[in-house]
Amino acid sequence: xxxxxxxxxxxxxxxxxxxxxxxxxxxxxxxxxxxxxxxxxxxxxxxxxxxxxxxxxxxxxxxxxxxxxxxxxxxxxxxxxxxxxxxxxxxxxxxxxxxxxxxxxxxxxxxxxxxxxxxxxxxxxxxxxxxxxxxxxxxxxxxxxxxxxxxxxxxxxxxxxxxxxxxxxxxxxxxxxxxxxxxxxxxxxxxxxxxx
Amino acid sequence: xxxxxxxxxxxxxxxxxxxxxxxxxxxxxxxxxxxxxxxxxxxxxxxxxxxxxxxxxxxxxxxxxxxxxxxxxxxxxxxxxxxxxxxxxxxxxxxxxxxxxxxxxxxxxxxxxxxxxxxxxxxxxxxxxxxxxxxxxxxxxxxxxxxxxxxxxxxxxxxxxxxxxxxxxxxxxxxxxxxxxxxxxxxxxxxxxxxxxxxxxxxxxxxxxxxxxxxxxxxxxxxxxxxxxxxxxxxxxxxxxxxxxxxxxxxxxxxxxxxxxxxxxxxxxxxxxxxxxxxxxxxxxxxxxxxxxxxxxxxxxxxxxxxxxxxxxxxxxxxxxxxxxxxxxxxxxxxxxxxxxxxxxxxxxxxxxxxxxxxxxxxxxxxxxxxxxxxxxxxxxxxxxxxxxxxxxxxxxxxxxxxxxxxxxxxxxxxxxxxxxxxxxxxxxxxxxxxxxxxxxxxxxxxxxxxxxxxxxxxxxxxxxxxxxxxxxxxxxxxxxxxxxxxxxxxxxxxxxxxxxxxxxxxxxxxxxxxxxxxxxxxxxxxxxxxxxxxxxxxxxxxxxxxxxxxxxxxxxxxxxxxxxxxxxxxxxxxxxxxxxx
Numbered sequence: 001x002x003x004x005x006x007x008x009x010x011x012x013x014x015x016x017x018x019x020x021x022x023x024x025x026x027x028x029x030x031x032x033x034x035x036x037x038x039x040x041x042x043x044x045x046x047x048x049x050x051x052x053x054x055x056x057x058x059x060x061x062x063x064x065x066x067x068x069x070x071x072x073x074x075x076x077x078x079x080x081x082x083x084x085x086x087x088x089x090x091x092x093x094x095x096x097x098x099x100x101x102x103x104x105x106x107x108x109x110x111x112x113x114x115x116x117x118x119x120x121x122x123x124x125x126x127x128x129x130x131x132x133x134x135x136x137x138x139x140x141x142x143x144x145x146x147x148x149x150x151x152x153x154x155x156x157x158x159x160x161x162x163x164x165x166x167x168x169x170x171x172x173x174x175x176x177x178x179x180x181x182x183x184x185x186x187x188x189x190x191x192x193x194x195x196x
Numbered sequence: 197x198x199x200x201x202x203x204x205x206x207x208x209x210x211x212x213x214x215x216x217x218x219x220x221x222x223x224x225x226x227x228x229x230x231x232x233x234x235x236x237x238x239x240x241x242x243x244x245x246x247x248x249x250x251x252x253x254x255x256x257x258x259x260x261x262x263x264x265x266x267x268x269x270x271x272x273x274x275x276x277x278x279x280x281x282x283x284x285x286x287x288x289x290x291x292x293x294x295x296x297x298x299x300x301x302x303x304x305x306x307x308x309x310x311x312x313x314x315x316x317x318x319x320x321x322x323x324x325x326x327x328x329x330x331x332x333x334x335x336x337x338x339x340x341x342x343x344x345x346x347x348x349x350x351x352x353x354x355x356x357x358x359x360x361x362x363x364x365x366x367x368x369x370x371x372x373x374x375x376x377x378x379x380x381x382x383x384x385x386x387x388x389x390x391x392x393x394x395x396x397x398x399x400x401x402x403x404x405x406x407x408x409x410x411x412x413x414x415x416x417x418x419x420x421x422x423x424x425x426x427x428x429x430x431x432x433x434x435x436x437x438x439x440x441x442x443x444x445x446x447x448x449x450x451x452x453x454x455x456x457x458x459x460x461x462x463x464x465x466x467x468x469x470x471x472x473x474x475x476x477x478x479x480x481x482x483x484x485x486x487x488x489x490x491x492x493x494x495x496x497x498x499x500x501x502x503x504x505x506x507x508x509x510x511x512x513x514x515x516x517x518x519x520x521x522x523x524x525x526x527x528x529x530x531x532x533x534x535x536x537x538x539x540x541x542x543x544x545x546x547x548x549x550x551x552x553x554x555x556x557x558x559x560x561x562x563x564x565x566x567x568x569x570x571x572x573x574x575x576x577x578x579x580x581x582x583x584x585x586x587x588x589x590x591x592x593x594x595x596x597x598x599x600x601x602x603x604x605x606x607x608x609x610x611x612x613x614x615x616x617x618x619x620x621x622x623x624x625x626x627x628x629x630x631x632x633x634x635x636x637x638x639x640x641x642x643x644x645x646x647x648x649x650x651x652x653x654x655x656x657x658x659x660x661x662x663x664x665x666x667x668x669x670x671x672x673x674x675x676x677x678x679x680x681x682x683x684x685x686x687x688x689x690x691x692x693x694x695x696x697x698x699x700x701x702x703x704x705x706x707x708x709x710x711x712x713x714x715x716x717x718x719x720x721x722x723x724x725x726x727x728x729x730x731x732x733x734x735x736x737x738x739x740x741x742x743x744x745x746x747x748x749x750x751x752x753x754x755x756x757x758x759x760x761x762x763x764x765x766x767x768x769x770x771x772x773x774x775x776x777x778x
Contacts, residue, residue, distance in 0.1 A: 012399065013398070013399050016347075017335055017336070017339065017345075017346075017347075020336060020339055021339050024339060024340050028340065061526075062523070062526070062527060065522055065523035065525075065527075066523050068522070068523070069521065069522070069523045071343065071344045071364055071397065071399065071400045072399050072400075073399060074398070074399045
């Protein structure tokens with residue numbers, strides 16, 4: 001059986017130590033977790049784990065049964081990439097002076113649907129969401145412009161064909177920074193920072 | 197691990213104040229034990245669990261505490277208690293080294309599905325994470341080896357957490373649970389509102405829903421089969437389904453073989469019993485696993501010691517798998533028909549649908565192969581022609597003297613396999629051994645626990661000269677508490693099973709298996725335990741009778757052949773049908 005990317009979705013109680021209990025199931029089998037996200041779900045006290053691994057379906061199926069066996073786990077599902085809608089987020093920190101001077105950068109940002117999160121005199125942080133390849137393409141594009149730092153989030157995923165248990169859960173609430181912080185002083189002054 | 201902390205003086209804790217119902221966390225722990233019907237606790241005190249021990253002083257008339265000599269002995273004793281009684285074993289240990297000494301027993305209990313509640317003391321909550329004296333992250337250390345664990349830092353949590361612990365440990369597929377309680381929570385007083393047993397946890401489904409369509413499919417397959425074969429494990433015992441199981445195999449006329457953990461669920465001399473499966477199991481059930489047309493696995497998990505090479509295991513057979521743990525279905529052997537559920541519920545459903553059949557010609561195929569094993573292995577083992585004593589003949593005499601009524605607790609090694617091969621059992625929960633983990637040192641403390649779990653039974657601990665030296669300190673527990681355990685050491689002056697493997701698979705390179713023993717009888721006498729050594733056949737039966745008739749504990753050392761091997765054997769990496777008779 002061929003290995004491929006699977007996304008495991010587990011609904012759990014909100015319990016200290018559960019993340020370790022679940023993580024060691026992968027490590028004892030020497031399976032590398034490509035991405036792990038935990039998040040509250042709409043039902044209070046129920047959390048949702050989204051775990052991405054590269055494995056055969058047989059192994060993933062057995063893993064899900066073992067995860068589900070844990071006292072605090074309500075349900076565990078696994079899906080191929082075709083069966084889910086998924087996103088990851090990347091943050092990219094680049095020197096503002098270089099960005100401001102390089103016309104091509106803004107075009108790149110438009111191409112990748114990126115946006116500026118923080119703009120300071122010394123650096124600017126961009127954000128983009130998408131599939132891994134899209135996020136990684138932007139790294140490649142920004143590298144020539146002295147990319148200082150890059151981070152990509154874990155995957156979040158919605159199962160397309162969700163029945164039963166899924167219907168009881170609301171969609172995740174995506175938290176965005178609500179307060180205007182001092183670092184964003186140039187955020188609304190686009191024209192003063194960038195030129196076409 | 198008795199080093200008490202010197203920085204804090206423990207206040208004396210008074211008995212529960214019934215008027216105000218103000219209890220300390222420690223008292224709440226003991227009230228929970230009482231409410232759960234606990235009568236016996238195995239443990240070892242220390243600084244971080246001292247408030248619980250202080251409270252225990254006032255509960256001495258209701259809760260019997262057995263002071264072991266090492267925490268590993270305590271948890272193995274609780275395992276023996278649980279396995280002999282069918283109830284949840286309870287262990288107390290202090291923080292740090294006290295807790296880490298429990299790890300082997302937790303792992304053993306998890307793999308053998310033994311219900312345990314372990315309570316460990318922990319440093320004050322404000323010291324957590326500061327590398328305080330005897331502080332260790334017991335929750336993370338024990339996570340892989342517990343069914344569930346939890347750290348309590350506030351006394352008000354204790355009643356609900358303990359209720360949850362007992363519920364999780366004893367229901368579904370049982371297992372060990374560890375509750376770590378910080379010292380401040382043990383000392384903290386709170387308004388106690390009584391103890392409510394737990395019978396539901398939102399995210400925990402101890403029993404999967406029985407799919408009756410699969411039961412019907414399974415019955416149809418059995419009815420149509422020419423050579424159906426039952427293999428069963430401890431699930432039958434844990435499900436308290438011995439009678440349901442017997443009715444099922446008798447109605448359908450099925451030959452049935454047990455795993456090491458399922459042994460005793462039906463009497464070993466049952467007309468449809470065909471012996472033990474696995475590496476050192478019987479010839480017929482191993483060979484015929486690869487000839488049956490339907491394999492019905494009940495409450496067993498297809499351990500690699502049972503299956504040998506999976507790619508050559510029962511490939512010709514349709515597999516029906518009954519198990520309470522959905523994760524066991526398809527884990528090792530793909531099931532054609534999965535029957536999820538408690539076998540106490542599923543077996544009667546299956547029995548109702550299977551046809552009554554006489555399958556004596558199929559059963560006679562087992563009996564034919566049995567004759568071969570009898571001739572080549574069993575007769576020479578039980579009735580040896582040389583002067584050297586064999587382990588098998590010791591078991592033969594025990595069978596004659598106990599008539600299948602004793603509880604046998606074994607350690608791990610050749611003596612374990614010989615006992616499981618030759619011991620007769622009339623009753624369930626009579627064969628107590630470390631099956632999945634293979635823990636040397638298990639036998640002696642587990643036998644102590646078994647005696648408390650089944651005080652009216654003869655409890656015979658059968659142990660090798662290697663294993664006894666791993667937990668020999670528990671002779672002190674026997675001495676102090678007068679546990680009437682019969683200790684039978686089968687001494688071959690080797691780590692016998694390792695030596696057997698070295699002989700067969702490593703060109704007789706006997707690397708560090710030659711183990712020297714102390715004078716066990718003298719050691720026993722030092723602990724006030726009677727004993728003797730036997731090395732002549734003429735003395736053996738009488739010595740065993742003396743041991744069994746002795747009113748208290750007794751140690752009998754039998755000097756057996758140094759280089760005797762346990763056969764049959766499925767060599768590692770071979771198919772079960774490649775089982776060797778010599």
